[in-house]
């Protein structure tokens with residue numbers, strides 16, 4: 001029930017009201033039966049919704065089963081061992097604790113949860129599930145994630161009102177607004193002056209939102225804050241982004257119960273209250289109470305135990321997964337010069353006095369379909385076109401970029417800087433029994449095989465071995481040591497090396513000139529290597545500036561480490577909390593590789609069943625730690641359509657003697673720019689503010705400085721093409737309207753290929 005809808009412009013709330021029918025409670029005996037009845041009344045609706053309160057009452061009425069909970073805990077422990085940074089999370093550097101996040105002792109929390117289960121201290125299954133989910137989430141390592149069925153498998157939470165946080169003039173600290181108010185003011189009724197939100201649920205709005213933001217996946221608090229809100233870059237990613245923000249239930253907001261209602265109070269004194277809702281993700285046919293919900297969705301089928309999870313053993317994204325058929329809208333983005341069809345990368349120009357600026361927008365390093373080749377080609381074609389058109393400066397916008405395919409990050413860097421070194425950090429993983437055994441077996445198998453890339457049709461058996469085993473990091477012949485030399489043996493690569501109270505592999509790097517790179521890159525070679533060496537650098541480093549919303553994670557951080565450390569390219573951070581001072585541009589997980597648990601399981605199983613040369617050897621290997629990956633419980637008990645990952649590799653900056661994982665290093669950006677209202681509806685407003693600050697002599701930085709010496713931007717003689725393009729931008733801007741901006745873009749990873757290895761999934 002939406003109370004007092006007239007207080008907000010009806011145009012803005014109408015689509016949401018229609019999308020979330022909050023059905024009155026039915027007269028049923030249990031909350032789950034009420035959900036069931038409400039769902040039944042919405043036949044034909046793809047994703048039925050119910051009031052958040054009744055969903056919460058239903059999910060918290062599900063009993064906890066002690067034996068099953070303990071079995072789940074036992075089955076996940078072996079995967080936790082793969083998490084690279086547990087020792088550092090437990091005892092992080094002082095600056096990380098002061099400015100980023102507190103320490104987390106994963107194993108102590110794990111033991112605590114186990115004791116509570118044993119002592120019967122959890123009131124219900126959901127309470128147990130939340131504590132298990134929170135164990136991972138509280139590390140703020142976006143690669144370390146497990147979403148139990150009770151937390152994300154039945155309901156996703158949401159609020160019908162997305163917000164934004166904007167500064168009135170680019171200088172005053174930001175205040176939160178209802179996004180549809182901004183849309184109304186921008187496009188429907190310019191005499192309407194929306195009021196900022198002063199309080200949420202009786203608490204100072206910015207305090208409430210900061211606390212809410214901490215439920216997200218990122219480590220940086222300003223990046224977390226930005227992620228609460230509607231953002232054009234996230235929306236352009238459709239279901240694989242964090243869409244309309246965590247406040248409204250996209251991204252990690254879908255797993256945080258927002259309470260039954262939300263009260264907003266505005267500075268002008270108006271108050272507004274609305275009911276929160278839950279999306280119902282499964283059929284409730286036959287569900288009558290918490291017990292029957294448990295029986296339907298939280299149990300493990302007896303008998304055969306193969307689950308759909310384990311399959312490919314290759315870190316290469318599956319090429320069979322097809323890209324989305326219908327193009328995803330990119331509201332607020334101007335007509336592109338080139339754009340990958342899922343909006344993962346796009347090239348744009350600016351108009352009039354900004355006609356010398358090219359913009360490369362990269363909200364993902366490939367999170368969808370088999371987009372590696374089109375992604376590479378979009379970058380190539382756009383950079384060549386921008387040079388040919390005489391563009392002088394390049395703005396790169398990495399907003400919303402949670403990573404993707406690791407080698408795509410290296411390749412984009414090498415497209416920009418084809419000459420010179422291709423590394424800025426080295427990798428390492430936890431050295432323990434499982435990783436050692438895998439390396440021994442993968443290496444010994446690979447020694448008998450060629451290192452070659454060829455079409456699958458040529459020799460399917462050999463092709464599978466090449467893609468699954470020979471090209472794997474567990475073959476010592478893959479990768480280089482930190483001095484760019486080949487490793488002579490597996491023990492040389494494995495180490496172990498002691499650091500911070502734990503044991504790690506030797507430091508290593510990708511061999512970017514490896515002939516079998518395409519097995520790990522989704523089919524591309526890397527610019528600057530092999531036969532892709534005949535490229536000239538398109539822009540000088542000082543003519544490039546990068547802007548981010550802080551979300552930058554995983555592969556995005558690899559790319560950024562190269563840009564900043566090797567080439568000294570300046571970084572701008574957008575938005576952030578309503579606090580003075582500089583913020584970080586790279587606020588997402590800086591681990592350099594995530595491993596899905598299903599991939600880990602398949603590595604272990606393949607080694608035992610395929611890489612041993614007798615049943616006796618297989619049986620004896622099965623008695624080691626490698627034999628502890630047969631249990632499918634973690635996959636059955638995870639919410640469907642969610643990613644289950646560990647952070648497998650740390651990134652260690654070149655020259656850092658302490659070998660501190662980059663994850664724990666605080667790095668202020670070069671300049672912080674606040675979001676304005678215009679920037680929430682028109683991406684070019686962001687790019688112009690950045691271009692002004694970097695190249696135009698007019699700084700919008702409220703902290704930091706880009707040392708712009710370019711002088712005041714003046715009208716230059718436009719070419720015919722530039723005049724035509726400028727006109728098309730003016731026309732595009734005039735045509736924008738409220739209805740172009742969907743208010744219902746939610747994260748939905750079901751049916752996606754979640755096998756990518758350099759990504760923080762939302």
Ligand SMILES: *[C@@H]1O[C@H](CO)[C@@H](O)[C@H](O)[C@H]1NC(C)=O
Pocket residue numbers: 027028029
């Ligand atoms: C609602 O449920 C109560 C108790 O279960 C029952 O007494 C009452 O008749 C029901 N009302 C309707 C309209 O079904």
Ligand SMILES: *[C@@H]1O[C@H](CO)[C@@H](O)[C@H](O)[C@H]1NC(C)=O
Pocket residue numbers: 189190191192193
């Ligand atoms: C435009 O906004 C003003 C101020 O809020 C209001 O008085 C007026 O009725 C609005 N006009 C329309 C057409 O909605």
Ligand SMILES: *[C@@H]1O[C@H](CO)[C@@H](O)[C@H](O)[C@H]1NC(C)=O
Pocket residue numbers: 007008009181193194195196266268269270
């Ligand atoms: C107060 O602000 C809210 C939120 O922008 C708006 O909906 C409402 O119309 C405003 N009320 C008055 C009396 O201006």
Ligand SMILES: *[C@@H]1O[C@H](CO)[C@@H](O)[C@H](O)[C@H]1NC(C)=O
Pocket residue numbers: 306307308309310311312
């Ligand atoms: C594994 O992949 C094959 C081919 O892609 C598919 O047919 C099979 O169903 C998959 N197995 C599982 C358990 O997902």
Ligand SMILES: *[C@@H]1O[C@H](CO)[C@@H](O)[C@H](O)[C@H]1NC(C)=O
Pocket residue numbers: 458459461462
């Ligand atoms: C495929 O490769 C394997 C391993 O090298 C080899 O034994 C086999 O003969 C090859 N098959 C074909 C059809 O070439």
Ligand SMILES: *[C@@H]1O[C@H](CO)[C@@H](O)[C@H](O)[C@H]1NC(C)=O
Pocket residue numbers: 451480484485486511513514515516
């Ligand atoms: C990199 O890979 C290629 C072949 O794939 C190999 O010849 C070379 O020795 C490797 N190491 C270096 C340092 O290039």
Ligand SMILES: *[C@@H]1O[C@H](CO)[C@@H](O)[C@H](O)[C@H]1NC(C)=O
Pocket residue numbers: 525531532
């Ligand atoms: C580079 O080499 C690969 C494999 O040898 C080949 O498939 C590709 O077409 C070559 N690319 C160019 C640009 O020549």
Ligand SMILES: *[C@@H]1O[C@H](CO)[C@@H](O)[C@H](O)[C@H]1NC(C)=O
Pocket residue numbers: 534
């Ligand atoms: C490299 O590029 C230049 C200019 O684009 C071209 O003239 C030359 O033939 C190319 N060389 C090779 C080896 O492809």
Ligand SMILES: *[C@@H]1O[C@H](CO)[C@@H](O)[C@H](O)[C@H]1NC(C)=O
Pocket residue numbers: 444612613614617
């Ligand atoms: C299995 O094969 C490897 C590699 O060829 C060899 O080193 C090992 O001795 C063999 N083990 C057995 C039990 O045959």
Ligand SMILES: *[C@@H]1O[C@H](CO)[C@@H](O)[C@H](O)[C@H]1NC(C)=O
Pocket residue numbers: 608609618619622627630
């Ligand atoms: C390994 O051991 C597990 C029991 O721990 C068993 O289920 C599995 O079948 C064994 N696999 C092999 C290949 O020996």
